[in-house]
Amino acid sequence: MKVFIALCFFVAAANAFSLDALKRALEDELDMMDAEQNARAEIEEDKQITLREYLDDLEEPHPPFRKRDSITIETEPKKRVTPDCSAACADLKPKTELSQTCEKNRWVPEYKARGGCECLSNYRCCADSCVDQTDLTICWGEGQMVKGSRYGIQDVDCCGCKVVKCETCASVEDKATTCSSTKAASCYTYNPAGRNHAETGCFEATCKETYTSALEESAADYKDQTCGSCQTPSEATSTCLFPYQICTPSKMVNTCPLHDVNAKGNDPTLDKTCYDPAQAVEDSSSGTYWDAGSSSCKPCMKYTYAKKDCSAKEAVARAASCHNSEQETVRDQKCYKKVINADLCECDSQVLCQRSTDHGETPMKFQAGEVCPKDHVKLSGVSICETARDICFQCQALVAKEKVVCPFGKVEERKDINGCPENKCILPTINAEAECKTFKYNKATNTLTCDE
Numbered sequence: 001m002k003v004f005i006a007l008c009f010f011v012a013a014a015n016a017f018s019l020d021a022l023k024r025a026l027e028d029e030l031d032m033m034d035a036e037q038n039a040r041a042e043i044e045e046d047k048q049i050t051l052r053e054y055l056d057d058l059e060e061p062h063p064p065f066r067k068r069d070s071i072t073i074e075t076e077p078k079k080r081v082t083p084d085c086s087a088a089c090a091d092l093k094p095k096t097e098l099s100q101t102c103e104k105n106r107w108v109p110e111y112k113a114r115g116g117c118e119c120l121s122n123y124r125c126c127a128d129s130c131v132d133q134t135d136l137t138i139c140w141g142e143g144q145m146v147k148g149s150r151y152g153i154q155d156v157d158c159c160g161c162k163v164v165k166c167e168t169c170a171s172v173e174d175k176a177t178t179c180s181s182t183k184a185a186s187c188y189t190y191n192p193a194g195r196n197h198a199e200t201g202c203f204e205a206t207c208k209e210t211y212t213s214a215l216e217e218s219a220a221d222y223k224d225q226t227c228g229s230c231q232t233p234s235e236a237t238s239t240c241l242f243p244y245q246i247c248t249p250s251k252m253v254n255t256c257p258l259h260d261v262n263a264k265g266n267d268p269t270l271d272k273t274c275y276d277p278a279q280a281v282e283d284s285s286s287g288t289y290w291d292a293g294s295s296s297c298k299p300c301m302k303y304t305y306a307k308k309d310c311s312a313k314e315a316v317a318r319a320a321s322c323h324n325s326e327q328e329t330v331r332d333q334k335c336y337k338k339v340i341n342a343d344l345c346e347c348d349s350q351v352l353c354q355r356s357t358d359h360g361e362t363p364m365k366f367q368a369g370e371v372c373p374k375d376h377v378k379l380s381g382v383s384i385c386e387t388a389r390d391i392c393f394q395c396q397a398l399v400a401k402e403k404v405v406c407p408f409g410k411v412e413e414r415k416d417i418n419g420c421p422e423n424k425c426i427l428p429t430i431n432a433e434a435e436c437k438t439f440k441y442n443k444a445t446n447t448l449t450c451d452e
Helices: 002-014 019-045 051-056 136-140 311-319
Strands: 048-050 065-067 071-073 079-081 101-103 107-114 117-125 150-156 162-168 188-196 203-209 231-237 243-249 279-282 288-291 296-299 301-304 336-342 348-355 376-382 388-394 410-415 421-426 429-431 439-442 447-450
Touching: 048 051, 051 101, 101 117, 136 150, 136 162, 311 348
Parallel strands: 429 447
Antiparallel strands: 048 101, 065 117, 071 079, 107 117, 150 162, 188 203, 231 243, 279 301, 288 296, 336 348, 376 388, 410 421, 439 447
């Protein structure tokens, strides 16, 4: 350029050009140079480059996140806090392949909203021209299947194009908030999808009264009643606050003094076990009462008892015997006398077995100082009717010790079960461990010890 300008001055001086002519020549040359530079720049801008080349050419990298706004958290009281975008965006990394190509001036970063933050999620190659989206109803899906739960808003994407952003509708108000608390919950019909918002189409809850009268509310429970002689008419209000006529009982069962089987006036003369089950009969002197079970007036009742038949019990008593019973130790018939008495039900069925005093037996006990003959011992017992008896029992002749068979053991003089003397073979005792297999007999001590 400098050479060109110097040459121009030289030529101008040599040819006596005017300064104006030189200026015009220079301006023409500069215009040509600018045009060439712009053409080169346009070629450079239109050049297809990879995402890696685009990122490397940036003076500063795009921030991985940016804050949108503070958000409200559910506390009491509620307060606004600044979100931690570093943590919120930690797991969200751009997924665009670095080898993808795009014109240099069309690469743009794309951010995704998360809480109160925007996280770098991708890189997009913008088209030459926008295809704007303006139909918000596309968020309702095919056949508007999700109308009421999603809605669309107009937005601009990272390429500057108009797009429709689909949002989730806010939760509808619950039944407790939507419906009045004047009546019971069953008096209202709650519909969480009762209507659609005029602009977004989101569902709005509705609540209408379910009934218009007490009869409609429940034909069985709330219809006007016709009162009987033991009732008084009065007005009541249904669950849903509709008026209707009811009949109030004026005389209850507690006005019937003998209606309870256990009432004192129903008691029979004898114990109740002496009678068949009580039978209820009308008590005309006490009138009627309101019976809730049948929803009508019923007569008061009282109870009567029929005494049980005694013939079976009395026959058993007549046939009973005081002898040969498992419960009696005395078995002979002469020892007892049977007596039959009336029981608590006035039946002659109470059998008493009394000891007889005329059985003819007398006590036979030895007097003090009396002794039995030689080779006899005194034994005590009873007679047939358990009268005390003593006898002198003759002992067997004593067998000499040397004649007692006792291959192992020691013969000793002992007393038998009756107290008579006898020479008896006493077997040796074992004085050894349980594991012992061979034993040795010690005659002096009459023991078996282990023989290792």
